[in-house]
Amino acid sequence: MEAKLAQSLQFSTWIDSEKMVWKPSRPLQFSPRSRERMKLQILTYCHLHKPVTSKVSCSYRNFPGSVLQSGSFPACFDEAMVLKNKSEDIEPYLDGRCIYLVGMMGSGKTTVGRILSDILSYSFFDSDTLIEQAVGATSVAEIFKLHGESFFRDNETDVLRKLSLMQRLVVSTGGGAVIRPINWKYMQKGISVWLDVPLEALARRIAAVGTESRPLLQHQESGDAYAKAFTRLSTLWEERSEAYANASARVSLENIAAKLGYIDVCNLTPTVIAIEALEQIESFLKK
Ligand SMILES: Nc1ncnc2c1ncn2[C@@H]1O[C@H](COP(=O)(O)OP(=O)(O)OP(=O)(O)O)[C@@H](O)[C@H]1O
Numbered sequence: 698m699e700a701k702l703a704q705s706l707q708f709s710t711w712i713d714s715e716k717m718v719w720k721p722s723r724p725l726q727f728s729p730r731s732r733e734r735m736k737l738q739i740l741t742y743c744h745l746h747k748p749v750t751s752k753v754s755c756s757y758r759n760f761p762g763s764v765l766q767s768g769s770f771p772a773c774f775d776e777a778m779v780l781k782n783k784s785e786d787i788e789p790y791l792d793g794r795c796i797y798l799v800g801m802m803g804s805g806k807t808t809v810g811r812i813l814s815d816i817l818s819y820s821f822f823d824s825d826t827l828i829e830q831a832v833g834a835t836s837v838a839e840i841f842k843l844h845g846e847s848f849f850r851d852n853e854t855d856v857l858r859k860l861s862l863m864q865r866l867v868v869s870t871g872g873g874a875v876i877r878p879i880n881w882k883y884m885q886k887g888i889s890v891w892l893d894v895p896l897e898a899l900a901r902r903i904a905a906v907g908t909e910s911r912p913l914l915q916h917q918e919s920g921d922a923y924a925k926a927f928t929r930l931s932t933l934w935e936e937r938s939e940a941y942a943n944a945s946a947r948v949s950l951e952n953i954a955a956k957l958g959y960i961d962v963c964n965l966t967p968t969v970i971a972i973e974a975l976e977q978i979e980s981f982l983k984k
């Protein structure tokens with residue numbers, strides 16, 4: 698078991714697989730910033746990789762003080778490694794089923810979806826892009842402008858229907874895909890994962906990149922970019938929050954931040970969020 702674990706984690710050179718004792722071959726030196734990051738990685742590892750936690754005492758609080766002070770961490774604590782390991786854990790249970798990411802605009806469906814598709818060797822599709830291609834339009838905003846929202850929604854349903862016939866896909870769905878029950882019928886052929894991001898964080902992200910590509914956010918409210926995005930997102934959230942809760946699994950950024958001891962979800966990297974997504978998918982599949 699330990700040998701298999703060490704092999705899958707690719708840190709066999711760091712571990713005496715008989716005793717599971719940490720044996721870094723050379724200490725690595727890190728800046729204070731990197732040290733903080735390493736702590737986060739260790740905590741992530743502890744929280745998000747329970748099977749190993751039971752074998753290895755891996756809270757950063759359990760690392761010898763000298764190690765923490767010098768910043769000489771074993772290089773194995775790496776988000777990418779945890780992600781890889783978690784993906785290998787769930788692959789047999791996943792058995793090629795598609796993953797549909799749902800969530801509000803700007804929740805990270807595309808960013809996290811690409812990470813998941815890479816690690817699982819799945820193909821990645823963005824349903825908005827597929828709709829643009831099907832309609833022959835250059836953007837979702839153009840489709841809304843020329844044909845209206847219900848035309849867009851009909852095409853969205855058609856795209857989801859076609860995708861539901863396939864295997865081994867990660868699909869980033871449009872923020873409003875959850876409002877039509879028929880879309881759930883298609884998405885539930887795979888596993889749906891809700892990226893639940895606080896509205897403040899969404900508004901910050903959207904204010905940073907602008908609302909040009911997001912027709913439902915282009916309204917004339919007064920205020921700065923953040924305030925406008927926040928107001929519109931709040932209205933959409935009121936209409937949709939129950940629908941998002943239909944997803945097979947929920948990835949709450951607030952919960953991840955709390956587990957890792959962060960106040961602000963902005964400290965969470967897309968990879969950490971992807972790890973939590975795999976963890977939640979695993980819980981769903983093992984129910
Ligand atoms: N964990 C994160 N931390 C900070 N910024 C992020 C994070 N994840 C995504 N972003 C940023 O937020 C913005 C929206 O991300 P992304 O396009 O992945 O979301 P989305 O859910 O696919 O959005 P939409 O539904 O509007 O297409 C991007 O600018 C992206 O770089």
Ligand SMILES: O=C(O)C1=C[C@@H](O)[C@@H](O)[C@H](O)C1
Binds near residue numbers: 801837874
């Ligand atoms: O939240 C929404 O309703 C939308 C989100 C985008 O992904 C696009 O699907 C479109 O702009 C509508």
